[in-house]
Amino acid sequence: MMRTLEARARALFRDYSQRSNAALHAPERADLDALAGAFAGHFVGASPAGVMGGAKDASFPEILRRGFEAYRASGGTRFEIINLEVEMLDDCNVMVRADWEFDYLRPRNGATGTIAFRNIYFVNFAGGEPKIFAWITPDEAQAMKDHGLA
Known part of the structure; x- marks a missing residue:
């Protein structure tokens, strides 16, 4: 069971990475509904800017689209996961x-x-x-500034 969950988590993120990179390259063909489908109905995110939470509603794919537009505008050419580590927390998480x-x-x-x-x-x-x-991210805005992109 545990190996099955790990394999399924890895597959989720391989797909998420591929779809994210595709959304960066070809916004007109991006499957934002599939990207949004990776998320639970409710979620929370934390970063150095604070904690936010929300419900995945009909506006969520549009929020994703705007995010990828911003990445393209800053000069983004590739956006991919290069390594995954999966840790089993229990039999469901x-x-x-x-x-x-x-x-x-x-x-x-x-x-x-x-x-x-x-x-x-x-x-x-x-x-x-x-x-x-849920997710925890570093300070993306600061990283963009550090690289002269913001």
């Missing part, structure tokens, strides 16, 4: 450490670079399907 890379071509001067960061996600399997219900 896992913690996933996802190492992301965001490559960019800085619009103002053509410089290239990569922002590497780790997000921590909590995934629940109630109802059979893995759903992200």
Whole structure:
């Protein structure tokens, strides 16, 4: 059972990474409903900016779309998970450490670079399907500033 949950969590994040990168590259073909489908009906996120929570409603795919627009506007060229660590918490929940890379071509001067960061996600399997219900992220806005993208 535990190995099955780990494998399913890994599959969820492989798909999430592929869809995120695709949304960055081809917004007109992005499957934002599928990206939104990775999340539970209610969720919470924490970062150095604070804690937020919400319900996944009909506006959630639009929020995702605006996020990918902002990444493109900042020069984003690749947005992928390069490593996953999955920790079983119990028979229904896992913690996933996802190492992301965001490559960019800085619009103002053509410089290239990569922002590497780790997000921590909590995934629940109630109802059979893995759903992200919480995450912890580093200071994305500061990382963008540090790389001259904001």
